[in-house]
Amino acid sequence: MTRISEIYAQALFDAAAGLGCIEAVAEELPEMEKPALICESRLSDPRVSPRDKAALLDELLRGKVSPVTAEFFTLMLRRGCLRYFPAAAAGFKVLCDGYFRRATVKLRVPFEPDPETLERLKNRFKEDGLLPEGAEDISFAVIEDKEIIGGFIAYCDGRQIDASLKTLLAKIRRAERYGTRL
Numbered sequence: 001m002t003r004i005s006e007i008y009a010q011a012l013f014d015a016a017a018g019l020g021c022i023e024a025v026a027e028e029l030p031e032m033e034k035p036a037l038i039c040e041s042r043l044s045d046p047r048v049s050p051r052d053k054a055a056l057l058d059e060l061l062r063g064k065v066s067p068v069t070a071e072f073f074t075l076m077l078r079r080g081c082l083r084y085f086p087a088a089a090a091g092f093k094v095l096c097d098g099y100f101r102r103a104t105v106k107l108r109v110p111f112e113p114d115p116e117t118l119e120r121l122k123n124r125f126k127e128d129g130l131l132p133e134g135a136e137d138i139s140f141a142v143i144e145d146k147e148i149i150g151g152f153i154a155y156c157d158g159r160q161i162d163a164s165l166k167t168l169l170a171k172i173r174r175a176e177r178y179g180t181r182l
Helices: 003-019 022-043 050-061 067-078 082-099 115-127 165-178
Strands: 102-109 137-144 151-156 159-164
Touching: 003 022, 003 067, 003 082, 022 050, 022 067, 022 082, 050 067, 067 082, 082 102, 102 115, 115 137, 115 151, 151 165, 159 165
Parallel strands: 102 137
Antiparallel strands: 102 151, 151 159
């Protein structure tokens, strides 16, 4: 994340907190990433008149998002910073997670795990201190990755936990080659 996207994320978070609509904005931002890309290309084109740009923006936003989200989107557009929108939205999510004391763990696995396995992983991550401090609500974003033969790779709070079979086998090969212990 760039410093610019961090500044935008913090500004949006402060505005949403001040108006009491953090959750509403958090739900809307992921849906705005595709329109941001469309707007970036169409609305940065100097051949498109200001009236047409305003009409397109109005069509994309009216009644679909809260006034805070619409104003934020418009501000980024006017400043020519829509390319930072996805990173700002991700930064906003991180700020929300901290505010609501929750953590999202991205979990790359070869197949969808059952709820029992996810609960065991959640408890293990808590016990090992691998979650952000103070996180009470933990959710998983499961990504099926057929290249992972077994095990998992987890990402949380800027850290990666690689418990994949591929990595374990590589460690065993290195240990055998160099005569070290695992």
